[in-house]
Structure formats: C-alpha cells, structure tokens
C-alpha cells in the first residue's frame with residue numbers, strides 16, 4: 001500500500017473536518033461548495049482503492065449502514081429536563097429575585113443569555129473524542145437512539161478536536177435554518193408533495209428518519225448549550241467557559257450568546273434579540289438566561305422538571321383575527337361532548353389553525369362565542385392554539401347564543417350536564433358509535449394493549465362498517481375482512497393480526513387501563529393492580545366490598561365509584577369474559593425485582609413532598625426495583641428533594657448527584673411504569 005495514499009487520506013480528512021468546522025462552528029466558510037465536494041470525491045476514490053484505510057470517523061462514513069425499522073430506546077443517564085417559561089418582565093424579575101434570595105447575595109447575578117432556538121433537543125455522547133451515541137430528548141428520561149442520523153449531519157463532528165475528555169455528553173438543539181427550510185419546501189412543492197408547516201417540524205421530521213440518507217440531504221444545523229454526563233474533565237467556573245470549551249472541541253455553539261449583568265442586563269438582551277429576531281438565519285421563540293457561575297447553578301439545583309438557575313423568556317404569543325365558521329360538538333371516549341370552533345384558516349405562531357377547542361359549554365357561554373363572530377386566536381411556540389376573545393363590535397346582525405345540544409350529534413341519545421359540572425355527556429354509552437370508536441382507540445393505544453397498526457383511520461372504518469362494536473370483537477377479525485379495508489393490503493392485514501395476537505399476552509395494569517374505566521389512568525390502573533393482585537379480587541371487591549377500593553393509595557371516593565359502577569355493569573363483565581375466551585391473558589401482578597426498570601439504583605429522599613407521603617414515594621420507587629437509602633454517597637443515583645430539605649441536599653450538590661423535586665420524581669415514575 002502506498003504511504004502516499006495513507007498521507008493524502010489523512011490530509012483530506014483533516015481538511016474536510018476543518019471546512020466543516022469553519023462552516024458550522026465559525027459560520028465562516030473558506031471555500032465554495034463545489035471545492036468541498038471535490039475534496040470529498042477525491043477522498044472517496046482513495047478509500048475505494050484502499051478500503052483497509054477506511055475508519056468510522058472518516059467523513060465518507062457519515063451515512064453508513066442500511067435504513068432501520070425503528071429507533072431503539074435510550075435511557076438518559078442525566079435526565080434532559082426542560083425550562084421554566086416567563087412571558088413578562090415581571091416574571092423574569094421574580095425569577096432573578098428568587099435565585100438571589102436562595103443564594104443569599106445582594107450583588108446583581110451574572111447571566112449567560114442566548115436565543116431559544118425553535119428545534120428539537122438532542123444529546124450526543126463522545127467517548128475518547130469519538131461520536132458514540134446520539135438520542136432525542138423524548139420524555140426527558142428516555143429518548144430515541146438517533147445516532148445514525150446525527151452522524152449524517154455535518155454540523156456534528158465525528159471526532160472532537162484537541163484533548164477531549166474521556167466522556168463528554170453535549171446537549172443542544174438541532175434546527176433547520178430558514179433558507180434550508182424554504183428550499184426543502186420549494187422542492188417538495190415542485191414534486192407535488194406535502195410541505196412542512198414550520199422549520200421545527202421540518203427539523204424533527206428530518207432527524208426522525210429511518211433512512212439516514214434523507215437526514216444527510218437536509219440542511220440541519222445544531223447549537224450546543226449544555227452538558228449531560230462528563231468524566232475526565234474538571235468543569236470550569238462559568239457557563240460561558242463551558243460553552244467556550246465545547247466550541248474549542250469543535251462543537252457548534254450559538255454565536256449570539258452574551259454574558260449580561262443582573263436582571264436589567266437580561267431584559268436589555270431580550271429587547272435587542274426581539275429587534276434582531278427577524279434578521280436571524282433561523283427561527284427563535286425567546287431567549288434563555290442561565291446563572292453564569294456553575295457553583296451557583298449547583299446550589300440552586302432543580303425545581304420540578306426544570307433547573308432553578310435557568311429561565312426561558314418567551315416572545316409574546318402571536319395573535320391574529322379570524323372568523324368562526326361553525327361550532328361543532330365532538331363526543332369523546334367517556335361521552336364528554338366538547339365544543340370545537342371551526343375557523344377560517346389562519347397562519348399563527350408558525351402553523352395554520354382551522355379548529356380550536358372551546359373545552360366545554362361553560363367556556364362557550366363565558367366567552368359568548370357565536371357562529372359568524374370575528375375572534376382573536378393566539379398561539380405561542382409549541383402551545384395549542386386558543387381562542388382568546390370575541391370582538392363584539394364586529395358581530396354580524398342576528399346571531400344567536402350557542403345552545404348545548406340536547407341530543408348527541410352522533411347517536412342522538414340524550415345529552416346531560418349534571419348540576420355543578422362543566423362537562424356535558426352523551427348518555428348513549430357503548431351504543432354511541434363515537435364513544436365506541438374512542439373506546440376502541442384507547443383500548444389499542446400504546447400504553448394500553450399496544451396493538452400496533454390499529455390507528456385512528458382503521459378503527460374508524462371498523463366501527464363504521466359495523467365490524468367492531470366492542471374491544472373483544474377485535475380478536476374475532478379475520479384476514480379477509482381486514483384486507484378489505486381502505487388502504488390496507490394483505491401484508492398490513494397480516495401484520496395487524498400478528499399484533500393483535502401479540503397483544504393477548506398483557507399485564508393486569510395494562511388491561512385495567514385499556515378497559516377505559518372513567519378516571520382510571522395509567523397510574524391508577526397500576527395502583528389497583530398492585531393492591532388487588534388479580535382481576536377477580538378487584539371485581540369481587542367492586543361487587544361486595546366497594547369500600548375496599550377506596551383503600552388503594554391515591555384512589556378517592558369519585559374514582560372508587562367509577563370502578564364500582566364499571567364492574568357492576570353486565571356489559572363490562574361480559575366484555576371481560578369475551579376477552580378471556582379470545583385468549584387474552586394477564587399474569588397476577590407481582591413485582592419481579594430482576595425485571596424492574598430501577599433495579600440497582602439507589603435513591604435518597606429528603607424534605608417533605610406535597611402530593612405524597614414519604615412512604616408512598618418509597619413504595620413507588622421500590623415497586624420499580626429501586627433501593628431507598630437514608631444517606632447520600634457517591635453511589636446515590638438521585639436525591640429527591642421536597643420542601644425544606646435537610647443536609648442531604650447539600651451533600652448531593654457537593655457530590656454532583658442529580659436532584660429531583662417532586663414533579664421530577666413523578667415524571668420518572670410515570671416514565672418507568674408499565
């Protein structure tokens with residue numbers, strides 16, 4: 001093999017990495033695209049001639065392997081928390097006051113202020129300088145493994161520059177600059193394909209691609225703003241120094257970040273960014289302030305799902321005017337009849353809005369929304385759109401106040417609104433096709449029986465054609481009937497039958513949740529399963545000793561009454577019988593320690609939790625396999641801190657152990673419940 005080829009390959013790789021760095025990190029490209037492409041072509045040819053010289057960090061290896069069928073789940077070692085939001089100067093001042101009080105300082109705090117990018121959060125692990133794994137945020141505790149796609153994005157170096165730590169987990173936002181977004185949509189339009197509604201959706205859609213070649217072809221950028229796990233590197237004293245270090249290792253960091261003094265510095269930065277926002281090459285929805293000193297960040301710790309040392313200050317929600325074309329009523333799984341305003345479509349907050357929920361009849365009356373009204377609609381960032389108010393001066397003549405329908409718009413059964421309740425309900429129960437459809441959708445959903453391939457459109461057809469009236473009917477469907485549905489071929493029908501077959505082996509908590517008992521969500525289903533152990537014991541208690549249901553932790557009289565009523569109904573007992581006959585099985589509920597998600601993890605509890613006793617928290621954790629210990633050590637996985645925490649919190653901060661507050665604990669428990 002020629003030493004010349006080896007040296008040229010090394011030189012080309014270094015040159016290409018340098019151009020990636022100049023383009024993505026410094027935003028200062030040195031050569032035109034055509035020259036860059038020429039370097040890549042030469043490298044590809046040399047590697048083709050000398051395949052033994054190909055290494056995983058070569059830029060030719062960004063897109064490697066074949067498209068996958070799905071994304072693997074990744075558990076985040078350090079949870080990816082979110083940010084608290086502020087919508088006014090006053091909220092920012094309150095945040096700053098709280099931080100200063102907690103720290104016991106009178107000096108103005110220093111902050112690192114930066115734009116809040118409208119993209120999606122990712123975390124990327126570099127081991128010994130090499131890109132090892134990348135994942136999406138997911139629910140903050142578990143995300144999806146998107147390594148193959150992140151490798152395909154040129155903004156991410158495959159190898160860090162200089163002396164990198166043994167382990168570095170960089171966190172940031174992947175986004176699509178506006179030019180790339182417009183180009184992507186123009187190309188989609190030219191091909192007659194669907195366009196993306198906004199750059200954030202385009203970035204998310206491009207990253208969550210099963211084929212990394214598609215990701216590679218999209219103009220994605222990334223800016224890092226923080227860290228997850230790190231080892232082999234002593235953290236600096238300041239947030240700005242941390243970002244500087246990331247940049248030195250070759251990771252892109254937003255160039256707009258500034259150190260600012262005190263809350264006035266923050267607000268001034270916010271005003272400036274507001275003015276510059278339209279001129280930026282990417283979309284932002286606010287700015288983020290972070291306490292600059294990492295020592296202070298540690299002392300402030302976390303509250304709920306967000307750090308106490310950082311705040312997102314959002315730009316005001318966009319408001320637009322439009323007209324109400326109609327007010328329709330939708331019927332949900334439990335018969336709730338919900339008003340929805342159909343609007344003349346308007347573009348607001350980055351999406352086209354043509355419907356908004358009005359929540360319930362009381363809300364319609366309070367806002368006095370009428371057909372034909374001109375209304376103000378608001379949408380901020382990722383928040384669902386809302387109808388703010390009616391402009392009464394623009395109301396056309398002869399409108400009428402909206403009345404609650406007396407009969408269900410779907411099955412024509414009577415609609416009742418109990419005194420004192422906001423929600424009106426269709427009394428049709430399972431005879432109402434809308435309730436039936438929603439009940440079946442719920443039964444099949446991921447956290448319930450998890451029947452893959454039984455999406456909304458399939459369920460709607462099954463109900464409309466009268467093939468399925470009760471969830472038990474699902475298990476009697478044949479391949480022919482399924483294959484005859486719209487957009488369902490033999491292959492999909494066979495897949496759905498296999499998914500139905502797989503779903504028959506389930507767990508008691510899933511089954512209880514799937515039954516759709518009113519007010520019985522996933523957590524209550526788990527509590528009921530844990531308390532009664534098997535379904536017969538629960539049914540027996542519901543019949544003969546309803547008071548026993550109230551003894552289940554977190555179950556009050558209202559939920560207990562719903563459980564009682566559910567199992568008292570003959571049709572529900574028949575449903576359970578039919579499910580059993582169809583071969584649906586669930587083991588009695590016993591915690592098997594070895595299989596549990598938190599096995600091997602030690603938690604320490606300190607302070608008082610508002611919504612649960614220490615015993616309940618301990619029980620919930622141990623049920624998931626965790627150990628709960630009385631003292632903090634290096635081996636502690638999390639410290640759960642309630643109000644008025646003791647010295648354990650300080651010790652955890654000194655040891656850099658992640659701290660969860662009550663909401664964080666709840667989210668962790670939810671994420672791991674099965």
Ligand code: 5U1
Nearest residue numbers: 081082083114115116225288310
């Ligand atoms: N710019 C920026 N965005 N952002 C989002 N910084 C930042 N920091 C975040 C998040 C969720 O979280 C850390 C403070 C934990």
